[in-house]
Amino acid sequence: GESVGLHLPTLSVQEGDNSIINCAYSNSASDYFIWYKQESGKGPQFIIDIRSNMDKRQGQRVTVLLNKTVKHLSLQIAATQPGDSAVYFCADLYSGAGSYQLTFGKGTKLSVIP
Amino acid sequence: KAGVTQTPRYLIKTRGQQVTLSCSPISGHRSVSWYQQTPGQGLQFLFEYFSETQRNKGNFPGRFSGRQFSNSRSEMNVSTLELGDSALYLCASSLRTSGGRNEQFFGPGTRLTVL
Numbered sequence: 001g002e003s004v005g006l007h008l009p010t011l012s013v014q015e016g017d018n019s020i021i022n023c024a025y026s027n028s029a030s031d032y033f034i035w036y037k038q039e040s041g042k043g044p045q046f047i048i049d050i051r052s053n054m055d056k057r058q059g060q061r062v063t064v065l066l067n068k069t070v071k072h073l074s075l076q077i078a079a080t081q082p083g084d085s086a087v088y089f090c091a092d093l094y095s096g097a098g099s100y101q102l103t104f105g106k107g108t109k110l111s112v113i114p
Numbered sequence: 115k116a117g118v119t120q121t122p123r124y125l126i127k128t129r130g131q132q133v134t135l136s137c138s139p140i141s142g143h144r145s146v147s148w149y150q151q152t153p154g155q156g157l158q159f160l161f162e163y164f165s166e167t168q169r170n171k172g173n174f175p176g177r178f179s180g181r182q183f184s185n186s187r188s189e190m191n192v193s194t195l196e197l198g199d200s201a202l203y204l205c206a207s208s209l210r211t212s213g214g215r216n217e218q219f220f221g222p223g224t225r226l227t228v229l
Contacts, residue, residue, distance in 0.1 A: 036220075043118070043204050043220030044157070089157060093216070100145065100210060101170050102218060104157035 012111045019077040021108045023090035026071060030092035033066055034102070035075045039086045047075070047088075077110075085112045116141065118207050118221035126227045132193040135224045139186050139207030145169075146188040147218065148180060151202040160203075163188050164210055192226075200228045 013019045025033065031052055036044035050057045050064045050073075057064050063076040073090050087107045094101055119138045127133050139146050148160040159172040163182035180190040186207075192199055202225050206218040 041222070043206075043222050045220070046217050049217070091157075095216070100147075100162055100164070100208075100216070101159050101172075102147070102149075102206075103159065104149075106156045 009106070010109045010111070012113060013080050014113050015082060016079055019075075019080045019084070019110060021075045021077075021088050021090075021110065023073040023075075023105050024071055025073060025090070025092050025105075027092050027094060027103065028068075028071070029096060030094045030103075031096075032093040033064070033073050034091045034093060035062075035064060035073075036089045036091060036104075037084075037086045038089065038107070044089060049093075080110075080112050082112045082114055085110055118205055118219050120203075120205050120221040120224050122224060123222065124225045124227075126229060127195050128229050129195055129197060131195050132191060133195060133226060134189055134191045135203055135205075135226070137188045137190075137205030137207075137221060139188070139205075140219055143207035143209055143219070144186050145208045145210035145216075146182055146186065147206045147208075148188070148190050149204040149206065150174070151204055151223070152200075157204070160190065195228045197228050200226060202226075 032049050034049040035047040038044045048059045048064050050066050061078045065074045087109050089104050089107045091102045091104045121136045145164045147162040149157050151157045162170045166182045177193045182188045202223040204223045205221045208216045208218045
């Protein structure tokens with residue numbers, strides 16, 4: 001079936017450096033692509049999303065890039081901080097034909113080295 | 115504004131038992147989705163309820179069921195528990211308006227352990 005997957009399970013970065021987390025998706029019909037952050041003992045927390053008709057969206061210290069040609073999504077975190085340490089999930093949202101479903105990737109664990 | 119709440123937070127059951135988990139969405143949100151999270155399979159969609167009707171269902175056996183009440187609160191039930199049902203069960207709520215982004219807000223989850 002359709003699925004969203006991640007290239008790397010773990011990523012370690014030095015505090016202050018930029019982080020890039022990648023994701024591949026397969027459902028071309030998805031309306032939105034979303035990044036979530038999950039800290040230990042908590043549910044996923046929305047970070048940023050991008051509509052399928054866009055290729056870039058910026059938030060506070062985060063940027064999401066969407067390449068529909070190769071079905072690739074990335075999350076860039078600028079000036080990574082220790083508080084950014086968490087598991088990051090990409091997800092695609094399909095809301096056609098009365099459906100409303102998020103499909104998640106496996107997750108990438110980001111560790112920030114102080 | 116209160117977030118999504120889930121009860122109980124932790125649960126221990128034995129094989130063959132059944133369990134009911136509860137989710138209270140953010141006030142005004144009418145859509146509730148349930149997800150199962152395990153280390154091996156990650157986050158997997160179980161089902162979504164909107165206006166008391168199941169709108170979408172993931173690829174899970176019939177032992178997994180749910181319902182939504184008129185106040186949008188939702189429950190999910192797992193019957194005849196198996197060891198593999200041990201997981202974090204997450205509930206998410208959203209407004210589910212047509213044409214909008216419909217951000218999903220997650221609760222903290224219920225950690226179910228099946229012995």
